[in-house]
Amino acid sequence: xxxxxSELSGRKGLDQILFNKLGEISAKSGTPDxxxxxxxxxxxxxxxxxxxxxxxxxxxxxxxxKGKKIYICNGSACLCAGTQDTLKDKLExxxxxxxxxxxxxxxxxxxxxxxxxxxLNYSGNAIDHLKAGSIAPDTNEDSYHTGNIGTPxxxxxFEDMDVIKDTIAKxxxxxxxxxxxxxxxxxxxxxxxxxxxxxxxxxxxxxxPGDKKFVVCNADEGDPGAYSDRYIMEKKPYTLxxxxxxxxxxxxxxxxVVYIRREYPESAHIIIKAVQVLEDAGxxxxxxxxxxxxxxxxxxxxxxxxxxxxxxxxxxxxxxQRAEVRTRPPFPTQLGLFNKPTVVNNxxxxxxxxxxxxxxxxxxxxxGKGKSTGTKLISLDSHFNKPGVYEADMGVPLREVIDxxxxxxxxxxxxxxxxxxxxxLVPAQKxxxxxxxxxxxxxxxxxxxxxxxxxxxxxxxxxxxxxHLFQFSAHxxxxxxxxxxxxxxxxxxxxxxxxxxDFKVERDLFTDxxxxxxxxxxxxLGGGLPLPVKNALQYFDDExxxxxx
Ligand SMILES: Cc1cc2nc3c(=O)[nH]c(=O)nc-3n(C[C@H](O)[C@H](O)[C@H](O)COP(=O)(O)O)c2cc1C
Ligand code: SF4
Numbered sequence: 013x014x015x016x017x018s019e020l021s022g023r024k025g026l027d028q029i030l031f032n033k034l035g036e037i038s039a040k041s042g043t044p045d046x047x048x049x050x051x052x053x054x055x056x057x058x059x060x061x062x063x064x065x066x067x068x069x070x071x072x073x074x075x076x077x078k079g080k081k082i083y084i085c086n087g088s089a090c091l092c093a094g095t096q097d098t099l100k101d102k103l104e105x106x107x108x109x110x111x112x113x114x115x116x117x118x119x120x121x122x123x124x125x126x127x128x129x130x131x132l133n134y135s136g137n138a139i140d141h142l143k144a145g146s147i148a149p150d151t152n153e154d155s156y157h158t159g160n161i162g163t164p165x166x167x168x169x170f171e172d173m174d175v176i177k178d179t180i181a182k183x184x185x186x187x188x189x190x191x192x193x194x195x196x197x198x199x200x201x202x203x204x205x206x207x208x209x210x211x212x213x214x215x216x217x218x219x220x221p222g223d224k225k226f227v228v229c230n231a232d233e234g235d236p237g238a239y240s241d242r243y244i245m246e247k248k249p250y251t252l253x254x255x256x257x258x259x260x261x262x263x264x265x266x267x268x269v270v271y272i273r274r275e276y277p278e279s280a281h282i283i284i285k286a287v288q289v290l291e292d293a294g295x296x297x298x299x300x301x302x303x304x305x306x307x308x309x310x311x312x313x314x315x316x317x318x319x320x321x322x323x324x325x326x327x328x329x330x331x332x333q334r335a336e337v338r339t340r341p342p343f344p345t346q347l348g349l350f351n352k353p354t355v356v357n358n359x360x361x362x363x364x365x366x367x368x369x370x371x372x373x374x375x376x377x378x379x380g381k382g383k384s385t386g387t388k389l390i391s392l393d394s395h396f397n398k399p400g401v402y403e404a405d406m407g408v409p410l411r412e413v414i415d416x417x418x419x420x421x422x423x424x425x426x427x428x429x430x431x432x433x434x435x436x437l438v439p440a441q442k443x444x445x446x447x448x449x450x451x452x453x454x455x456x457x458x459x460x461x462x463x464x465x466x467x468x469x470x471x472x473x474x475x476x477x478x479x480h481l482f483q484f485s486a487h488x489x490x491x492x493x494x495x496x497x498x499x500x501x502x503x504x505x506x507x508x509x510x511x512x513x514d515f516k517v518e519r520d521l522f523t524d525x526x527x528x529x530x531x532x533x534x535x536x537l538g539g540g541l542p543l544p545v546k547n548a549l550q551y552f553d554d555e556x557x558x559x560x561x
């Protein structure tokens with residue numbers, strides 16, 4: 013990353029974000045033209061190569077996106093459900109093949125057959141309503157099951173404007189130190205995957221000197237199979253926004269950025285509307301409720317790159333740079349967005365703050381198990397009888413989530429891929445050993461991550477699933493470090509050859525590849541991919557050994 017570029021990008025402030033402009037000049041044809049890019053380079057005092065480099069990074073601004081009219085979901089849940097070949101055949105009756113692009117994943121894992129058209133998402137039998145390029149807008153509505161085991165934390169009702177006002181007042185009229193102390197007592201840890209305690213991040217940012225600070229919400233929920241952040245943004249937008257205001261107050265930031273993936277257009281619409289409602293109610297802007305605290309939101313729409321979920325890549329993306337992972341230190345709390353101290357937190361983490369504001373840190377810490385306090389949202393895919401987004405106290409047996417909330421499986425399942433593409437592959441026989449908390453998963457050799465659950469049916473070939481994981485990672489690698497840039501592609505080629513010819517993968521060489529990825533990668537994309545692959549090799553040797561020698 014270039015500190016100079018961060019500085020230049022920040023010159024115009026949040027109102028005129030370079031990245032948004034890049035999106036705007038790409039919108040018409042699907043990719044920006046040379047003249048528009050040159051103008052942007054001049055406006056932001058950058059080189060043409062910087063703008064071109066950024067445009068060529070993202071799925072929805074790069075040259076290959078030109079002329080795409082409709083996008084088919086290529087996420088893992090739709091793959092395992094086996095719906096996308098039929099969907100593609102149907103789309104090809106109305107669109108030329110070159111007009112059909114791909115998106116990963118639309119978060120419609122509860123009913124699959126997912127596609128994106130004219131800025132909205134569709135799934136289930138919606139394809140049958142698409143006639144001559146026209147579709148009724150309400151066809152895009154989706155419904156899925158929701159519910160709880162234990163205490164509703166994120167699901168606590170929070171729509172009444174008086175309650176919202178009182179809660180904001182409660183935060184702004186306590187001291188920053190008291191707010192951070194309450195979060196420390198709560199034990200709240202990040203829900204985006206790494207499980208880092210939020211209070212320490214806020215404290216570090218608060219203590220870093222700076223005239224300007226930011227709180228950034230990571231709403232890039234890119235893990236195929238996860239749609240719980242989407243659930244919060246669409247069904248609980250004020251829970252998230254009030255959490256962000258409190259986090260902003262704690263660190264002394266006057267701006268919050270919500271970075272929402274392009275694959276979630278409905279979430280962006282709802283969040284923008286909710287921000288307007290808060291503004292109209294006098295709960296944003298200068299001197300909120302007479303507290304002397306100023307705060308505004310900026311919603312940024314991403315352009316298609318899984319790596320933007322990694323917090324430092326996300327910051328580069330907002331700055332309009334290529335979303336390459338940054339080395340740490342410095343940490344974002346020291347040198348973040350536009351070189352200013354910044355906290356980046358996941359949607360669900362920020363949404364948990366509300367409960368702590370209302371009921372106190374001790375009440376929150378009383379929920380859950382050990383160091384995994386509070387609750388976790390869990391996304392269940394369409395292989396469950398009741399697919400949906402559920403909230404469970406941390407520590408609840410995984411079996412209860414599957415049977416009581418999800419209503420059990422629709423068909424025989426051999427493995428669950430939990431926690432996204434970098435999460436562990438849990439064989440069906442291990443389900444009873446696991447409880448839903450960080451420690452149980454890691455002690456058993458898996459990863460809770462963001463707690464999305466994708467079912468791999470008995471009949472689905474695991475080698476095909478591994479090929480998919482390598483292909484996904486190769487496509488999404490930011491390219492900054494070579495173990496990942498090359499290793500993910502080599503892994504994909506090996507799986508592909510083993511499936512489509514009588515080629516056998518050399519086991520020792522494959523072990524070396526996984527070892528290099530694990531130990532040599534800069535971030536958890538390359539570093540995390542070996543986990544599900546190793547789980548597969550350990551638990552499904554009988555099925556996979558035919559592909560290895
Ligand atoms: C490849 C990769 C993808 C990630 N994707 C996401 C994501 O989509 N959403 C998210 O909140 N965190 C994601 N993370 C984790 C973030 O880097 C970061 O830890 C998180 O946003 C911090 O927020 P939290 O402490 O509230 O979890 C990802 C990390 C990696 C390495
Ligand atoms: S591991 Fe992959 S995604 Fe992460 S920094 Fe290296 S190349 Fe980029």
